[in-house]
Amino acid sequence: QLQLQESGPGLVKPSETLSLTCTVTGDSISSDSNFWAWIRQPPGKGLELLGTIFHTGVTYYNPSLKSRVTLSVDTSKNHFSLWLSYVTAADTAVYYCAGHQRAVGRAAGDNWFDPWGQGTLVTVSS
Amino acid sequence: QTVVTQEPSFSVSPGGTVTLTCGLSSGSVSTPHYPSWYQQTPGQAPRTLIYSTNTRSSGVPDRFSGSILGNKAALIITGAQAEDESDYYCVLYLGSGIWMFGGGTKLTVL
Numbered sequence: 001q002l003q004l005q006e007s008g009p010g011l012v013k014p015s016e017t018l019s020l021t022c023t024v025t026g027d028s029i030s031s032d033s034n035f036w037a038w039i040r041q042p043p044g045k046g047l048e049l050l051g052t053i054f055h056t057g058v059t060y061y062n063p064s065l066k067s068r069v070t071l072s073v074d075t076s077k078n079h080f081s082l083w084l085s086y087v088t089a090a091d092t093a094v095y096y097c098a099g100h101q102r103a104v105g106r107a108a109g110d111n112w113f114d115p116w117g118q119g120t121l122v123t124v125s126s
Numbered sequence: 127q128t129v130v131t132q133e134p135s136f137s138v139s140p141g142g143t144v145t146l147t148c149g150l151s152s153g154s155v156s157t158p159h160y161p162s163w164y165q166q167t168p169g170q171a172p173r174t175l176i177y178s179t180n181t182r183s184s185g186v187p188d189r190f191s192g193s194i195l196g197n198k199a200a201l202i203i204t205g206a207q208a209e210d211e212s213d214y215y216c217v218l219y220l221g222s223g224i225w226m227f228g229g230g231t232k233l234t235v236l
Contacts, residue, residue, distance in 0.1 A: 046230045109221065112183075113162070
C-alpha cells in the first residue's frame, strides 16, 4: 500500500529556506502513474498546491509561488523534496505531501491527489 | 486570475441530500477540468472522495457521488450521516499544468 511521510524542521526563521522531504513507501517513486505533490494549509485556512513533480524531473509550480518554490526527486532514496525560500510568517502552515495520480492512458490534467501524508506543521518565527 | 469557488458553508439534516458545488470565477466547469473532491475533518489530512468528475475513490461510501451540474462541478451526498460533517474541497485542472483548490465548504449535519 502506497504511503507517504513528511519530515523536516518544524521551525524556520524568517528569510530563510524551508526544506521538507517526503518518503514514499509501498511503491516506486518512478512509477509512471504517479506525479508527486506538495500542498499546504495555513492554520484555519484552505488548501494550496505548491507544485507537482514527475520522477523524470518535470515540474509544475503554482504561479503565485513559482519564484520561491523548488521541487526535486531522488529516485535512489524513493523520496521527493520541497524547498521554499525567503519565508515569512505567512508561510506558517501544515505541509502535506501527496501522490498526484493519473491512471495510465488518461489525459494530461486528469490527476488527483492520493494518498496524502499525515502533514507536518512548519512555523516561521524568529 | 481565475478563482475556484465553493460555498463557504452548508448545512444538511441527517438523512438528507446536499449538493456542494465547485465553480470558476470566469467560465464554466466541464469534464476537461477533471474535478476531484476531498473531505477533511479537523486535525486530519484530507481524504480523497471523487476524481475524474465522478469516480469514487476506493472505500468511499456510495452515498457520495460527483457530476457536472449546469456550469459547475457537484458533490452530492445522499442520505447524509453525522460523520459527514467535515470540510470539503474541490480541485480543478485549469490547463498548462495548473491545478487549483477551491476555498472549501464547511458542511454541518444537524
